Amino acid sequence: MTDFHEINSCLECERCHLLARKVVPSGLFNHPKLGRMTKYSLSRNAKATIIEALNPLESKLKILSSIMNINDSITGEAITVITQSLKPIRFKVVNLSGRHKAHEGETIKFTYANIKYPLENVLNAYNKKTINS
Amino acid sequence: MEEITLKTTSEGFFQEEETFSETDFKKVNAKPVIKIQIKGSASRNLEIKFKEHLYLKGIKNLIKKNEFLQLYTQLLDSQITEEEYENELTNHYGKYSIDLKPVASRYEFVLLMDIVSKITDQNLTADEFSEIFGISNLSLEGE
Numbered sequence: 001m002t003d004f005h006e007i008n009s010c011l012e013c014e015r016c017h018l019l020a021r022k023v024v025p026s027g028l029f030n031h032p033k034l035g036r037m038t039k040y041s042l043s044r045n046a047k048a049t050i051i052e053a054l055n056p057l058e059s060k061l062k063i064l065s066s067i068m069n070i071n072d073s074i075t076g077e078a079i080t081v082i083t084q085s086l087k088p089i090r091f092k093v094v095n096l097s098g099r100h101k102a103h104e105g106e107t108i109k110f111t112y113a114n115i116k117y118p119l120e121n122v123l124n125a126y127n128k129k130t131i132n133s
Numbered sequence: 134m135e136e137i138t139l140k141t142t143s144e145g146f147f148q149e150e151e152t153f154s155e156t157d158f159k160k161v162n163a164k165p166v167i168k169i170q171i172k173g174s175a176s177r178n179l180e181i182k183f184k185e186h187l188y189l190k191g192i193k194n195l196i197k198k199n200e201f202l203q204l205y206t207q208l209l210d211s212q213i214t215e216e217e218y219e220n221e222l223t224n225h226y227g228k229y230s231i232d233l234k235p236v237a238s239r240y241e242f243v244l245l246m247d248i249v250s251k252i253t254d255q256n257l258t259a260d261e262f263s264e265i266f267g268i269s270n271l272s273l274e275g276e
Binding site (some may be wrong): 021029032 | 222231234269
């Protein structure tokens with residue numbers, strides 16, 4: 001149940017739950033390792049949570065720092081999601097807060113998600129750290 | 134015929150020399166031909182060819198992305214069903230998909246940086262860069 005916010009943190013899983021206020025499909029890609037895949041860019045308080053972990057629990061992309069445990073999640077201002085299925089993800093409109101609505105969906109095949117732009121407070125803290133050090 | 138010759142100077146820069154003969158031009162008046170001869174360095178010729186290849190690659194990828202987004206908007210507007218969308222993608226996959234490959238050499242990367250600096254004043258993000266030029270994102274490489 002850990003939520004990761006750091007820059008460049010990424011997750012790999014079999015099924016993933018997605019939540020964001022803005023969802024835009026980026027295109028179809030043919031990756032040398034993953035094959036056919038669809039890319040989505042989620043922005044404005046985006047969150048990706050692992051529902052089903054990989055079996056066996058090994059990184060397909062051989063990334064040492066990738067998050068793979070069930071119920072772990074990444075949160076950021078913008079997240080890039082890549083999934084192997086050609087089927088479009090069905091996004092539902094749900095209430096995120098009293099004022100804002102969000103889009104919610106699930107992937108059904110292997111998914112890779114990466115924080116493209118972290119939350120504003122994380123970025124500020126990171127900048128402060130680099131200035132002081 | 135118009136001839137443009139490029140010669141390298143002692144400082145290493147390219148200098149243009151133009152020669153023009155009327156008699157040659159009359160012969161091919163219907164189809165004026167511009168002949169470009171590049172002397173001095175073969176690498177200059179290679180650079181032009183390489184850049185042309187990269188420009189074409191970028192335009193083709195943008196067309197592919199446009200085609201995909203058009204199809205997706207058709208699905209969102211429920212002009213086509215989900216089955217039709219899937220069938221279209223599986224049958225004509227090459228029309229919509231962008232091939233991703235790692236950067237072949239340092240030389241290619243330098244040329245890409247040169248092209249990107251001319252495209253926009255704002256810097257492109259890593260995602261936009263990989264989408265346009267069909268380069269697999271470094272974070273996806275993992276090694």
